[in-house]
Structure formats: structure tokens, C-alpha cells
Amino acid sequence: MIDHTGISVANFDASKAFYDKAMAPLGASLLYMVPAEFTGGVKVGGYGRDRPTFWLHENANTGPGRHYAFTARSRAEVDAFHAAALAAGGKDNGAPGPRPHYHANYYGAFVFDPDGNNIEAVCHAPE
Template sequence: MIDHTGISVVDFEAAKTFYDKAMAPLGASLLYMVPIEYTGGEKVGGYGRDRPVFWLHEAKVPGPGRHYAFGATSRADVDAFHKAALAAGGKDNGGPGLRPHYHEHYYAAFVFDPDGNNIEAVCHRPG
């Protein structure tokens, strides 16, 4: 059910150096850096084998900044997730929509849970 996850790191370059080495034996590497115009100037990079699934996010303080993404089977499910999460007390962190800077079919919605975790539902399928 989990599509991808991420952690906050204080020193992005030091973390990158560590994960470049730690992930190599697992066949994973840094596959993508999100353009900074989408991150507020912070470095964000994703590791994986065939697509990014483990993300590092530059932050002044490590944690809480936890991010958990859950796979959805349709865009309607993403929409329903967002609506239900808000109704359950979550705070909006980005309504349902395409995020083509990740890939052309990346459709997601984001909410903060009551503890401040960034929770996402994502569908990778077209339309």
C-alpha cells in the first residue's frame, strides 16, 4: 500500500553521500532531484531501483517532517482520500491534482495528519 516515503535531513550533501553508498549494494541509487522551483529552494532527491521510492528532503531540523505516500488505484480514490482526510481533521497540504514535474500522470493530494506528518495519496495511471 505504501507508494514511497521520505525523511528530513539537515545536511543534504552528507546524507546524499551516505545514501549513495548505502543504497548501492541494494541496486538503488539517486534517480531524481526535484527542481528547486517546486521545493521552496530546498534540496529534495529520490532513491530507488526503477523509480524513486525513498526521498531525502533538506530541512533545518531533522523530523518531524515525515512523509508517507499511499498508492491509489484511481484519481477518484485520490480525491476521496483528500476529502475524507480533511473531514477527519487533517490540514490541507495540496489538493488533488497533477504534479507533472514528477511525471506526466502523477496525480496526488497531500494532507498533514494531527501529528504533522505529510500524508499523500498518489495514482500513477493516466486519467
């Protein structure tokens, strides 16, 4: 149902560096930067696999932490996401593993991004 979503980030360049590394294991990357003439000079960029679906918008007011879960195609992608996000400066909020209390085939990992958002990669495929 959700076509795309986005978050405000206090430091676009720091967040871009984090998401460049965290999204790579999921097969996603920065696909588009909105030209500055359309944003009043504010940095806005979209990540995705084949089209931008997760947007970063530079804004000093980031608001309270939020939760975003990204689909992983395998449990190995979840593991790689978690490792890459930690290596990029994220803070652990739940190591990779099964979460049967959420769903029978739920395998996820959680990391706080530079702005305190709870970022997750999840795979619903059976082992």
C-alpha cells in the same frame, strides 16, 4: 522494495480516528493491533489492504514531520482520500491534481496528519 513502514504518534486514539477515515477511500483499514503484552502496554496497530503495511506506534516523541505516500488505484480514490482526511481533521497541504513536474501521470493530494506528517495519496494511472 519497502515491505512495511510506520510512524510514531503522540495520541494513538486520535491518530487511529484520522487514519480510519483517511485510509477508507484507498481500500485500507486497521488490520491488526499488536497485543499489549507484546508491547509493554504501548498501542501499536497496522493498516493495509490485505496485510498490515503502515504501522502506528504510540510514542510521546513523534520526531519531525515525515512524508508517506499511499498508492491509490484511481484519481477518484485520491480525491476521496483528500476529502476524507480533511473531514477527519487533517490540514490541507496540496489539493488533488496532476503534478507533471513529478512524473507525466502523477496525480496526488497531500494532507498533514494530527502529528504533522505529510500524508499523500497518489495515482500513476493515465486519465
